Amino acid sequence: MVEKLKSLLSRFYILIIILFLYSPIAVLIILSFNDSRSRVVWGGFTIRWYAALLHNSQIRVALGTTFLLAFLSAFISLVIGTAAALGIASMKKRSHKLMMMITNIPMLNADIVTGIALMLWIIQFMPLGFGSVLIAHITFNIPYVILAVMPKVKTMNISIYNAGRDLGAGPLRAFFELMLPQLSGGMISGFFMAFTMSMDDFVITYFTKGAGVNTLSTMIYGEIKKGIKPEIYALSTMIFVLVLVILMIMNNMPAKEKRKGEEERGNVYD
């Protein structure tokens, strides 16, 4: 009985947090159906912004750039960052501390400082374009991956790797089959955080991008003066719904992958 009440309470708490996280999203969704160009006036229900979205090549291009940038930068950061976390954790105390300090720098700086410093430095050896933004995003993403993976590395069981090696597994095989699964939670969090940071960034992107390269963030920022175009709300809603649907499908699938993961985890603890 007490147990049931507690479970109810914890579910209620999750609900409250979800309400907090999703209330602005709900506002955005409502705005996408608003038949007025002003966000503070309700002009009736419409779906015309969704239709308009299909014909807006500017938004399409910006969306493509945004996702490509987020994916590439998050992926590259994940590879470099995970390797770095493994490496740093094994360093002696002093170099460990130094590396973590360097890792914190991009986060310590105000975006504007990072952005301008990177711009001044990058133009020394290459023109600003998509590549320069990618470099900048990787730079501020790696720390998030390292910070997400590091706790996992610290609690990781290294003797499994050694045991695997002793039993004749090659270093790569042992690494991918015995070490990585232990880190996967942190790596997924790190990847998502990096992806998100990249999608959200405006200031650094603004200063490191070349002419004609536009992400959703830089586009939206250019629009605030005259009011955000309702197409943007429609786009946000569509992205949101799409991801949610994919998520629901994935969650309801009796995934083999998942069970395999559980088994592996079981093995780890046995």
Add this chain to the structure above:
Amino acid sequence: MDKVMNRRSVLSGPYVVWALGFTVIPLIVIIKYAISDRTGAFTLSNILAIFDPVNLKALIFSLEIAIGCTVVCILLAYPLVLAISRLKFARSGFMLVILILPMWMNFILKLLAWQMILSSNGILNMIIRAAGITGFDISNTPISIMIGVIYEYFPYMVLPVFDAVIAIDADVIEAARDLGAKKGTVFWKIIFPLSLPGLMSGITMVFVPSMTSFVTADILGGGKLQLVGNIIEQEFIQSMNWNLGAGLSVALMIFILISMTFTVKKDEREEEEAW
């Protein structure tokens, strides 16, 4: 064992190269600006400018906001993480994506949405008034800035803490219970200490950026309150005084680094105690 550990550090090679190329060198660029005046002569006045009453006030206000937000995030995150870990599908990552999904909407749009929710004639007050209670006005106050900042960075606290808590072997907790440990004891003696590395990551990712999130302060604070980020931004863009902007930024960095070394030390000590 030791040998494996040493070889492993080679893995950080690419990162070291990257950090040197794109973190350390730009940092040197910033420091160069910070320690010179407009003519290029050496000066420390840009860094010491943090002690000007105006800048100091912004720094203290940023600190208050950042500490407040970090504490609230921690207090909100632990119950959430524990609640999620009770769920059957806790490990599937479903809940995590639920947490992350709102972050994929552009943050300016979300801030504008918060402004609509919190303003005096806003959605929140509309609902409250409809329920027959008199409305309240928290728009353009530090509270409204804090809501924005917490909203923005809360997932960065939850994720690492969640990763740490979920990794705790259920058998350990079970064993402790079997030995008669109370719920609170289990939390404070097992779960909390084991989640510390995650918590430390979370604190860094929430505390540091919240001091400089100037867009949040501008949109939700009504431009009447300024974080140290607003001042740095103003020096860089509006005043075009890169030297002063860089100086304040370096001062902020030194300040945070000092306070973090302090927490890291404390963290290490506590970690040792925990074991």
Add this chain to the structure above:
Amino acid sequence: MYMIRKKTLALILTGIMITITALGVFGCEVSDSADTLTVFNYGEYLDPDMIKLFTKETGIKIKYEEATTPEEMYTKFKSGAIGYDLLCTSDYMLKRLINENEVREIDYSLFQYKDNIGQKYWDFSKSFDPENKYTLPYFWGTLGILYDTTKVNGKIDSWDVLFNGEYAGQIIMQNAVRETFQITEKYLGYSLNTTDRDEIQKAYETLLKQKPDVQAYLVDEARDEVVAGNAAIAVVYSGEAYLGHKYNPDLEYVIPKEGSNVWLDSWCITKNCKNTEAACKFLDFLCRDDVALKNFEFIYYSTPNETVKENLPPEDQNDKYMFPDDSVTENCEVCTLTDPETNELLNKLWKELKAN
């Protein structure tokens, strides 16, 4: 052996990283051929269809870049990170660029449609471009008060309403040092280009006294706050006034009798422009009747292009927000303040105002 392998792995990782980055660079970088113009403009300040039309008509490609403030533009332009050919920015920033020798003379002999721009606007331009050599007027407007007629007593005609305490907590000011000081200086009867330290100090004290009455200092959301009924009075640009009135007919816009700022955004060709002929073609294209009309309908700010009004349906020709009569700008001044010391003082006082 083992060590070497790990090192190779690290090297490979680094290699992959660099290759991908390089691919990104070269894959996406449009080459700066002679037929490309790099254009820098404010956000939402040119109909994208007009860019497409220009490329279709002339074969000249446009790389288009946006900024939100003149200062942001200046910072990015001055860094030399991108070789801009054409720049559209505001009066005082143009004066600064002209002073710093960053722009070149426009060869108006290549223009067919230059005369579509009314003489009045060329005269405005003279305050920062005395011989009309470097700049081409694009859009203009004023700074004034947007107010909700249902929430104020009678007609507003003076900046006084912002400072007399009558509407405490109902006022939205501009979150920008220039605009805020400009209107206060005008209110006190000074020039908005004043460099007099005492006058500026007076303006600062007035603003400091006013601060408790101010609900918020906003830039972009000022109009929305009045439309939504969160505030009664806001300092806004005339372009916002039109939209405010459209969304809520109770809103009125006024340029106070003490006078105000009249702004003029203009195009200029940068010193380093690689193809001035193409740049002139683009500017001339923007002056053409049909392009100017479409562009006006997209932006909806007051245009100096006089053919636009003639080509509009009669009911739109009388829009008092878009085509105010000449008397409203009588007391208004163009901002031409570029004195570095005054700017520094203003920025310092602004920071103090915010901190208090």
